[in-house]
Amino acid sequence: MSPSTEFLLRVREAFGSATAPLHEPVIGSLERQTVDQCLQTGFVSSVGSFVVEFENALTEVTGARHAVAMSSGTAALHLGLLLVGVQPSDEVLIPSATFVATANAVTYCGATPSFVDVEWATLGMAPESLLEWLERIAVAGESGPYNRITGNRIAACVPMHTFGHPADIEGIRQVLDRWGIPMVEDAAEALGSLRAQRHCGTFGQAGALSFNGNKIVTTGGGGALLTDDEDLASRARHLSTTAKIAHPWEYIHDQIGFNYRMPNLNAALGCAQLQRLEEMVASKRRLLEAYQDRLGGCGIGQIFSEPAHCRSNYWLQTFILDEGFENLRDEILTHASDTGLQLRPLWRPLHMLKPYSAAPSAALPVTEQLSRRVINLPSSASIS
Numbered sequence: 018m019s020p021s022t023e024f025l026l027r028v029r030e031a032f033g034s035a036t037a038p039l040h041e042p043v044i045g046s047l048e049r050q051t052v053d054q055c056l057q058t059g060f061v062s063s064v065g066s067f068v069v070e071f072e073n074a075l076t077e078v079t080g081a082r083h084a085v086a087m088s089s090g091t092a093a094l095h096l097g098l099l100l101v102g103v104q105p106s107d108e109v110l111i112p113s114a115t116f117v118a119t120a121n122a123v124t125y126c127g128a129t130p131s132f133v134d135v136e137w138a139t140l141g142m143a144p145e146s147l148l149e150w151l152e153r154i155a156v157a158g159e160s161g162p163y164n165r166i167t168g169n170r171i172a173a174c175v176p177m178h179t180f181g182h183p184a185d186i187e188g189i190r191q192v193l194d195r196w197g198i199p200m201v202e203d204a205a206e207a208l209g210s211l212r213a214q215r216h217c218g219t220f221g222q223a224g225a226l227s228f229n230g231n232k233i234v235t236t237g238g239g240g241a242l243l244t245d246d247e248d249l250a251s252r253a254r255h256l257s258t259t260a261k262i263a264h265p266w267e268y269i270h271d272q273i274g275f276n277y278r279m280p281n282l283n284a285a286l287g288c289a290q291l292q293r294l295e296e297m298v299a300s301k302r303r304l305l306e307a308y309q310d311r312l313g314g315c316g317i318g319q320i321f322s323e324p325a326h327c328r329s330n331y332w333l334q335t336f337i338l339d340e341g342f343e344n345l346r347d348e349i350l351t352h353a354s355d356t357g358l359q360l361r362p363l364w365r366p367l368h369m370l371k372p373y374s375a376a377p378s379a380a381l382p383v384t385e386q387l388s389r390r391v392i393n394l395p396s397s398a399s400i401s
């Protein structure tokens with residue numbers, strides 16, 4: 018048997034099914050009941066009690082003081098960046114190994130991403146790469162550090178918790194604090210993930226969650242901004258609801274806002290889904306064990322497991338090909354796709370995408386290796 022055939026056989030045995038999508042939501046009767054209850058109130062859109070209930074449940078789950086529900090994770094990231102002061106022509110430090118939305122949110126502010134490498138231990142931003150990059154480009158200025166090569170201000174940093182594995186936030190923050198750079202976490206994939214007992218998305222000035230259909234908990238589409246800063250939360254609420262001033266009947270908007278508020282109908286689905294979070298994490302951890310069991314001795318690579326002092330939600334299960342086996346990646350992905358198993362590579366690193374190819378960038382050796390060696394496996398939770 019060829020190594021790729023044997024690998025896929027083992028994946029199928031571990032997952033317990035011959036065909037499988039990469040990730041599908043778990044929707045049960047609680048979800049149907051709650052959505053139906055919302056439909057019966059008639060409040061399906063931007064007014065209604067489920068949005069508030071969902072936000073309260075999020076603060077309970079994450080320990081953040083405030084959660085502002087939004088129409089997507091990208092919207093939450095965009096407002097998070099605006100509210101920590103990112104302005105046109107600024108630069109924002111982000112990993113190149115992330116979903117394109119991280120960079121797009123930066124671009125929506127009129128700013129440019131500045132790419133930093135990731136590390137093997139967490140798959141998230143590498144504090145050493147961040148430090149080296151800042152030491153090479155950053156100079157202290159009146160309104161914060163700026164990039165002496167481009168002349169632009171370095172306004173924020175967005176670490177991302179890859180596939181739900183917490184990034185080394187303490188290491189990253191130590192570097193950022195030296196330069197006074199604000200941190201906004203992209204915790205889109207990390208609901209239910211903890212670092213040193215603390216929830217991802219609560220370490221920076223703000224953090225973004227996503228509830229897209231492929232995430233661990235879904236509202237159909239949606240996101241939330243987490244923060245402990247009351248002023249930031251209230252400005253996020255205002256900006257996400259077209260900056261409308263509360264008034265019994267007048268339409269007064271005091272700045273250019275956004276239509277980023279989560280609809281009540283989506284929040285209703287989210288209220289039901291959030292109750293399953295621990296069940297989902299437990300199911301994903303069982304799946305991890307099954308993969309470790311079946312793929313442990315396969316001889317071409319390893320299943321990635323959570324960094325030390327962390328509890329990962331294992332949103333996506335990741336197999337990393339050993340050095341020397343990179344050439345198997347495309348064969349495995351093609352063969353899987355032809356036979357009904359949805360496996361996926363790492364995102365094409367952002368510095369290799371046309372819209373971001375000219376952005377400033379640190380050396381990215383780990384990102385480039387990961388992009389040749391990562392294979393994500395079917396990861397849906399199954400609830401018995």
Ligand SMILES: *Cc1c(COP(=O)(O)O)cnc(C)c1O
Nearest residue numbers: 089090091116118205227229239
């Ligand atoms: C899903 C995701 C987002 C965007 O979330 P949406 O709700 O789809 O807008 C941002 N960053 C990362 C890393 C993601 O995985």
